[in-house]
Amino acid sequence: MGTTHISTGESKSSRVQTNTARVFSYIFLVFVTILSLFPIFLLIINSTRSNAQLSNGFSLLPSTYFGSNFQKAMGNGGLLRAMGNSLLIAAASSIFSVYFSAMTAYGIHVYDFKLKKFAFTFIMVIMMIPTQISAVGFVDLVFKFKLNNTYWPLIIPSIAAPAVFFYMKQYIESALPMEVIEAARVDGSNEFRTFNTIALPMIFPAMAVQLIFAFTSSWNNFFTPALIISKAERRTVPIVISTLRSAVASGGASKDLGYLYMVVMLAIVPVVIVYILVSKHIVGGVALGAVKG
Amino acid sequence: MKNKHKLVSYAKWGYIFITPFFLVYIIFSLIPLLSTFYYSFFDYYQQGLDWIGPNFVGFGNYVKLFDINSTLNNGSLKILTYTKNTMIMWVLGAVPQFIFSLLLAVIFTSERLRIKGQRFFKTVIYMPNLIMAASFAMLFFALFSNVGPVNQVISSITGEEFKYDYLASTNAARLLVATINFLMWFGNTTILLMAGIMGIDQSLFEAAAIDGANSWQVFFKVTIPLLMPIMVYVAITSLIGGLQMFDVPQILTNGGAPAGDCETLIIWLNGYIGGSKNYGIAGAMSVLVFFITGILSLIVYKVLNSDSDKPKKKRG
Incomplete structure (x- = not known):
């Protein structure tokens, strides 16, 4: 921000260095993105699968039991x-x-x-x-x-x-x-x-x-x-x-896993949706609130 | 513009505006805080449907907490065990959290790298912080159960049935608690450290570059020392939060299993407030947690602040 770029005269080797650093930075950023999103992704996928499917094996593809899991979660x-x-x-x-x-x-x-x-x-x-x-x-x-x-x-x-x-x-x-x-x-x-x-x-x-x-x-x-x-x-x-x-x-x-994932999903997802809608303001706000001058 | 008459005539409004806050604070926080300390010197508990006490017992409750043979210790000092459990899980989560956050903060603020899509990345890494800790723990409980997806993936890779019970192993269970805490907090820490780095006078980085310092030198000789105050703040707030650890281990390990190795100070305290309703003992525990928090915060402050004075003076 407002910095004069002293890099205008930078040598070829330092430009290569910068590019390498940039590649590693993006790899790292993608890694932490997956780390942050994967549990929630898995939660959403699993809430669409039936107990039998969940016990049988792992899958990254959604299934068709969202409705029945939802009904069970809302059941009583x-x-x-x-x-x-x-x-x-x-x-x-x-x-x-x-x-x-x-x-x-x-x-x-x-x-x-x-x-x-x-x-x-x-x-x-x-x-x-x-x-x-x-x-x-x-x-x-x-x-x-x-x-x-x-x-x-x-x-x-x-x-x-x-x-x-x-x-x-x-x-x-x-x-x-x-x-x-x-x-x-x-x-x-x-x-x-x-x-x-x-x-x-x-x-x-x-x-x-x-x-x-x-x-x-x-x-x-x-x-x-x-x-x-x-x-x-x-x-x-x-x-x-x-x-x-x-x-x-x-x-x-009941050890119905589809039900269990659905309950957790319903507890989390409303907050996630609201967050995505207003995230622009939130991320900027965290720093302002916590660090004194 | 200001004249004295105005200042005097509006003063009462200041009191009126701050009254609700202070009134509620006094009733719902200050009085409970003082009565917690007060009850720690009394026998005060529920027996069946009757309440016993409060009867003054001096330091009796504290003696019980530190008497290895008292009924609540039963041969091992619980307060040491639970402080140790809490600290192990905090350190396991906090160390990677600081490393990741520092790295991310440097990447985001680097003038040289000029990372694109910053808003997206920041939004994503901050999100776990807003998720209900209880749900997060429940999710991990399902993912890492002995028939859960993690074991299923391992089974399908190795071709043999793998049914490891993560929550029955002390190390694995503690690591899972730490992992959840790490995931929930590294985004928050990143944003705080970023704010700290952006607060550093940019000309110092330029001066270092002109003097021929490379990236590592800039990082260790300029960024880190000048970031120390923020890092101390982050470490202490993280420690205070860590000592209050409750939701995640409570839900994930159902109250501290295996064998109480994931039981934290606050899970222990919670059992005496909500469970056995022994306010005398619980009061003494609260006072001790209060002092443990204070002492550990002071240690963190001293350790991190010890060698950060020299570079600051240069800023003049």
Whole structure:
């Protein structure tokens, strides 16, 4: 980027060297591409094959049992209900997470107040503390307030998401000039309206990226839901997968492999599709969020 | 433009805007964190349908964790075993992850190579990171089961029936856990390291080239030292994540089989929170995991930071 090419006078041998390096680089890139895609490819192929075909041998070609596997996976309604539960929790918690993190970042960026610096430092420090460490107290609290087997403890805590806050703060600093806010004030807009109708649309790209991240991390979350959900009809997708795994281990579950691949496929593929649609923004967003200046 | 009157009159809005975040954090994270530490000094567990305690026992729970003959250790110090298991699986995944990511980051950012199709490659390698770890583990469980596709392929190549049970072997099972973690995280690490490399002052690379440095010299004498802060950050976050390892070994090995060799610190902790509901012991474990995380992060920081000071000064 902006580099002057000193290579104009490069010798023949160094040009050969560069070409060799380039060939090896592409070979390596193709290798990691296969590494990343092959498990998912295999999953999709296997979800179209019947149990008998799967036990008989390996094949890279799809078969015609997608429909019957799908029906089996949806059969007792357990997976479908779990997907509905997961969708509800993930949608609600990702919206909460992004909206309130943006609000907090906006508050700290736009206003001057005594505890501003402290508030920022505090969030930076707690960002490094893993949630598992406080799980004992969290589960104790949830059961004391009889919130077990409800979705509240999976949704409400996402209002305080330090990493999302940090990302929004970085973005607001670069994309939201104070002049805009002051102009809104002059026009008589109150502070909440300025935030909701003027600031939020301006930071929408950042919100969209974080919405996807927050959604997938909630959709994929296994540890916390497994501790507070025990009723079968309240299960989320990862709990269903885990239940299936223990059932296979104890010999209780049907060993229908087509069914098994289909369940895993249904848990993964929605996220993959959304990712492919918005990947352009995501890959750029990762770096912005994680590396300070 | 700023006048004092304005700053004062808007200050309360700052507090209003940050209140929801802090209120929720205090209720759902800070209080649980403190009560976790608090319960670690109490006998507090469920027996049948009754709750026993909390009764103050001082360091009793910690003593139990470190008493080799206590009922929860039964002859071998579990905390050492599970820390060791966790660290082995983390290292097995993290080392190739860093090598791959560093190589990819250098390839992507190289002015000389000018790789085409970068967006495609980056999109593909980042994708596994968004996949549900539980599903990924379940997929690998199916692929590597003794009648799974991997053994089928080996059978058809060798012509003999091959039915190796990967998940019954400690080394194979640990390697599979590490492989999943590697696949899930190398794309993320690549993007972070790339951002780090692109943050390096380009003129330093030019200066090195004018001085006649070859690619290897540039890599080891310019890129690596200047990338150190980001590498320290990546290593520490990876370590913290590694110590929280739960989903993958839990699902793949159904809770740490074979013989508990894939059981991690958090699987162990999980058993005491969700399973036997012993909050006193689980609290003490959490505190220990907290300190283990802190100490290991500090070690990583010291090791990686020890020889990275000299080149930085040159930037002036």
